[in-house]
Amino acid sequence: MKFIHTADWHLGKLVQGVYMTEDQRYVLQQLVETVERERPDAVVVAGDLYDRAIPPTEAVELLDELFRKIVMELNTPILAISGNHDSPDRLSFGTSIMEARGLHLSGQLKAAMKPVVLRDEYGEVHFHLVPYADPAQVRYILEDEAIRTHDDAMKAIVERIAASMDSAARHVFVGHAFVTPGARPEENTSQSERPLSIGGADYVHSEYFKTFRYTALGHLHQAHHVSDETIRYSGSPLKYSISEETHRKGFLIVEMDGEGMVTVDKRELKPLRDMRRVVAPIEEIEQHVVCEDYVFVTLLNDNPVLFPMEKVRAVYPNALHVERKVTAVFGIGSDGAAEENVARREADPVALFAAFYQEVKGIPLTDDKRKLFAETYSDVLREEGGAV
Numbered sequence: 001m002k003f004i005h006t007a008d009w010h011l012g013k014l015v016q017g018v019y020m021t022e023d024q025r026y027v028l029q030q031l032v033e034t035v036e037r038e039r040p041d042a043v044v045v046a047g048d049l050y051d052r053a054i055p056p057t058e059a060v061e062l063l064d065e066l067f068r069k070i071v072m073e074l075n076t077p078i079l080a081i082s083g084n085h086d087s088p089d090r091l092s093f094g095t096s097i098m099e100a101r102g103l104h105l106s107g108q109l110k111a112a113m114k115p116v117v118l119r120d121e122y123g124e125v126h127f128h129l130v131p132y133a134d135p136a137q138v139r140y141i142l143e144d145e146a147i148r149t150h151d152d153a154m155k156a157i158v159e160r161i162a163a164s165m166d167s168a169a170r171h172v173f174v175g176h177a178f179v180t181p182g183a184r185p186e187e188n189t190s191q192s193e194r195p196l197s198i199g200g201a202d203y204v205h206s207e208y209f210k211t212f213r214y215t216a217l218g219h220l221h222q223a224h225h226v227s228d229e230t231i232r233y234s235g236s237p238l239k240y241s242i243s244e245e246t247h248r249k250g251f252l253i254v255e256m257d258g259e260g261m262v263t264v265d266k267r268e269l270k271p272l273r274d275m276r277r278v279v280a281p282i283e284e285i286e287q288h289v290v291c292e293d294y295v296f297v298t299l300l301n302d303n304p305v306l307f308p309m310e311k312v313r314a315v316y317p318n319a320l321h322v323e324r325k326v327t328a329v330f331g332i333g334s335d336g337a338a339e340e341n342v343a344r345r346e347a348d349p350v351a352l353f354a355a356f357y358q359e360v361k362g363i364p365l366t367d368d369k370r371k372l373f374a375e376t377y378s379d380v381l382r383e384e385g386g387a388v
Contacts, residue, residue: 001170006251007046007218008033008236014051015240015275015294016320021058021323022386026272027237031111031251034071035269040253040354041118043070045085046234047132047176047217061357066069067103076125080118081131083176083218088131088215109133111141113161115171122258126167128161128212132176132219150177154204162211170260173212176219177204181227198222206231213260225267242296242321251388273318279325281307288315297322350374357369 009028035043050059070076082091082105092107102345104116106129115126138153139145142160154177164172169206180203206227209215214232214323221244223235234252239245249266278285282305285297295316299305299325312319353373354365365373 001118001125001256002041003044003172003254004031004040004251005033005046005136005216005232005254006237007043007176007216007234008048008083008221009045009106009236010048010051010238010240011062012055013238013240018294018318019056019058019060020238020240020322021056021231021351022271023238025062025065027249028268030269031237032066032074032252033040034253035070035074036251040076042077042079042127043119044127044174045060045078045080045368046174046216047081048085048218049080049091050086052085053090071103075102077104077116077118079104079127079128079174080106081174081176081218082107086132087258088133090130101329104129105368106131109137109141109157110141113157115168122170124166125172125256126169126171127172127174130157130161130173147166148201151204155208158208159212165211166313171258172256173209173215175215175217177217178202178219179204179206179209179215179217179226179231181206206324212325213256214254216254217244221284223250224253232264237269238271238292240274243275243360245276250302275320277354285312285315291316292318299324300312349377 009024010075011024013022013024030056031043050065055157067078069076078377080091080103082088086107088107088109090107091105095103095105095107096103104127109131113128113130115128118125118127133141133145133153134154135149138156139147142156144156149157154175158168158173180339182205182296208337209231210228213230217226217231217233221236221240225232231251235247236244237249237251239247239249248266248268249271250266254262255265256262258288273293277295277298278288278295279298279300283299283301285299294318297308297312297316297319299308299322305311305324308320308324310320348375348380350370354370357365
């Protein structure tokens, strides 16, 4: 059995006000060409097909174009789930009709978790498609009041799947979660990944997936494995923030033998435009060769630069951000100021609000108000389909 593992397409993504649709079509066409060339048994998309619950028309048309090409023209099944950015209801529409043609979309978590069954010369491979759902939803669907965290929810889901697994088949889990060894915080994340919950309760223990021959995960944008090389994130196909500058984007080709042993081949995608930093004085930048890359520019000039974006875009027409390195801010050296700005941008929303409250009111945020803010913020996330 050979299948492609991809995730986190985020169609309709805006980066610094720029739609990434053209860039997404460019790299995902390379994925389609791989399907056409290598003829896998399936393409697995582990969540976040769209970047928001109500995607723009261009994103919907691109997804339709890609699915039509892979399923209808190349006769390759697609097995996809919703992520925390997607609208489960929209992705679930018409799925029973599309399954007959090989398009399996699991948008909403259901109590009856039936796998998608594919076959090769060795027998059946069961793909367990588990769409993203927050703990409250899982608690209601599984009728289990003990479920309070993402870790609780995933443990209960896997236990329910395991209770009815066919021992004669090989099993693949497809999910969208923040999986780490021991359900502990990890640094392998980026600014473009929205938190699944507030207060650090979104981590899931990797040990739950030992039952499966392969676990195809989505949510984290950097390709890596967790604890075991069969528990993997494919990463996103494009860089979606400057924090992903060093990521090597692509997808995974997974081959499973008759015993369920897997080999994984990472394939890189070539972007239409790279996303990277440029740090230099404006005089040096003006001497660079004109380049279409998406750049985040830090000017090293001691004095203010007039019309900096206009000057940078004469060389880098797709420049997304320009700032000047400040030598001192209220007594803080340039490195300290930069670290403070990064810390503020990447802080937990509750911690960020607490710092804001302290600065404005001059008194610490009480535990009751901290809890109220976290609950309200989480409600907003759910109402917007996971958006932050």
